[in-house]
Every structure is written in C-alpha cells, then in structure tokens.
Amino acid sequence: MTDTYQTLLLSTSDSGIAQITINRPNKLNALNKTVLDELSDAVDSVANDDQIKGLIITGAGEKAFVAGADIKELSELDKESGEKLSKRGQEIFSQIENLSKPVVAIVNGYAMGGGAELAMACHLRIATKNAVFGLPEVSLGVIPGYGGTQRLTKLIGKARAFEFILTGGQIKADQAQELGLVNKIAEGDGQDEAEKLLAAITKNGPIAVSKAITAINAAAGNKGYETEASLFGELCETEDFKEGTGAFLEKRKANFKGK
Numbered sequence: 001m002t003d004t005y006q007t008l009l010l011s012t013s014d015s016g017i018a019q020i021t022i023n024r025p026n027k028l029n030a031l032n033k034t035v036l037d038e039l040s041d042a043v044d045s046v047a048n049d050d051q052i053k054g055l056i057i058t059g060a061g062e063k064a065f066v067a068g069a070d071i072k073e074l075s076e077l078d079k080e081s082g083e084k085l086s087k088r089g090q091e092i093f094s095q096i097e098n099l100s101k102p103v104v105a106i107v108n109g110y111a112m113g114g115g116a117e118l119a120m121a122c123h124l125r126i127a128t129k130n131a132v133f134g135l136p137e138v139s140l141g142v143i144p145g146y147g148g149t150q151r152l153t154k155l156i157g158k159a160r161a162f163e164f165i166l167t168g169g170q171i172k173a174d175q176a177q178e179l180g181l182v183n184k185i186a187e188g189d190g191q192d193e194a195e196k197l198l199a200a201i202t203k204n205g206p207i208a209v210s211k212a213i214t215a216i217n218a219a220a221g222n223k224g225y226e227t228e229a230s231l232f233g234e235l236c237e238t239e240d241f242k243e244g245t246g247a248f249l250e251k252r253k254a255n256f257k258g259k
C-alpha cells in the first residue's frame with residue numbers, strides 16, 4: 001500500500017511495517033500546518049489498520065529529517081494562535097508517542113526545533129552519521145512548543161535539558177547517543193537498522209508490546225504540556241519573538257531587547 005499526501009508519503013511493506021516520510025526536501029522537510037494535519041491523518045491510518053505492526057518516520061532527501069517549523073508561519077503568531085498551535089503540535093506528537101504500535105524515527109540529517117520534537121515523540125531513534133539535533137527556539141525569542149521541554153527532560157535529564165534548550169546549541173549523532181537521545185547510529189541510511197529493530201519487537205506478543213508502550217509512557221505525567229503551550233503563546237506576542245523570527249527571515253543577527 002502506498003498513499004501520497006501533499007507533504008508526506010505513507011507506504012506499508014508486505015511485512016506490515018508502515019513508513020511515513022515527510023516529503024518537503026526543498027524546504028528541508030520543515031513542519032507547517034499542512035504537514036502537521038497530514039501527519040495526524042497518516043498516524044490515524046496506521047493506528048486503525050490491523051495489518052500494520054509498526055511504524056517508521058523519516059524525512060525525504062539526504063540533508064534533513066525535519067529542519068524545524070516554518071518560521072514564516074511562526075512569525076505571524078500572537079498569544080492565542082501561538083498557544084493553539086502549540087497545543088495542536090503537542091496533540092499530534094502525543095498521537096505518535098501513544099500509538100499502540102512501536103514507532104522508530106530514522107533521523108537522517110538535521111532534526112532541529114520541531115524536527116527534534118518529532119523524533120523525541122517516537123519510541124526509538126536511529127540516527128545516520130550526519131544527523132544533527134538542536135532546539136534553537138530561544139534564538140527566535142520563543143521556546144520549544146510541541147512537547148520538547150517535557151520529552152527532552154525525560155530522555156536526558158533536567159540538567160542536560162537546561163543546557164541544550166537554554167543555549168539553543170546543536171549536537172551530532174555520537175553525542176546524542178551518549179546523552180541517551182539516540183538508540184543507535186546507523187552505518188548507512190538507517191533503513192535496515194530500523195526494520196531489524198521493528199522485526200525484533202513485532203515478533204513478540206502484540207498486546208504485550210502495546211501495554212508495555214502504555215506502561216512506559218505512564219512513568220511520567222504530562223502536566224507540563226499545558227504550561228509549555230501557555231508560555232509558548234505568551235512569547236509569541238513579545239518584541240523579542242518578532243525580532244527573532246524577523247531576523248531569521250531577513251538573514252541577519254537578532255538584536256534582542258528583553259521585551
């Protein structure tokens with residue numbers, strides 16, 4: 001089975017493994033409203049198809065998994081629309097995190113901002129050697145808004161999450177693996193590793209796998225998401241946010257005033 005969307009591809013192999021490919025290589029697979037809506041629909045299709053045993057999520061092309069959100073769309077947000085977008089992103093990424101079938105991300109290049117958040121929403125992450133992770137939102141005068149402040153803290157710990165998010169820095173695949181952000185670094189494009197990992201999982205009892213996913217996700221509550229969305233929305237009305245997104249679009253260095 002192969003379904004084609006406007007911004008992504010959904011296919012299913014004979015072995016019952018579905019693959020969603022974010023398909024905007026000319027935009028480095030950046031997330032916009034259409035991508036998010038189609039991603040939600042595709043994940044629903046996977047959830048409702050009893051023939052599908054597992055899911056791979058990756059990006060088209062050789063440069064990026066997902067290089068972040070669409071900055072032009074972000075730059076037009078205010079408090080209300082910002083909080084709404086954050087909650088929508090959180091909802092879609094929670095769909096992935098809470099899918100009853102195992103989800104493996106193949107991070108095949110840049111995973112920045114919303115791309116890093118998408119990878120973290122997957123149950124397991126395989127990185128190619130050219131993978132780069134970053135949450136640079138503070139450089140735009142905002143914060144990660146699709147669950148990144150919560151998931152990163154759970155994955156690598158509070159102190160390292162502070163450093164990663166507050167500096168807006170980037171890390172390569174080997175460091176991401178050392179931090180526990182990546183499960184495995186692939187020798188090639190990661191496809192074989194992802195399929196082997198899913199084969200090792202899907203040979204087990206499907207109900208047990210589903211319940212194990214639920215139990216692991218229950219290890220930490222989700223109260224922080226509401227706070228994240230509210231703060232994200234507030235930041236969308238600050239002068240610093242307008243300066244940060246404006247500077248990015250104008251290809252210049254931002255001059256933040258703390259307002």
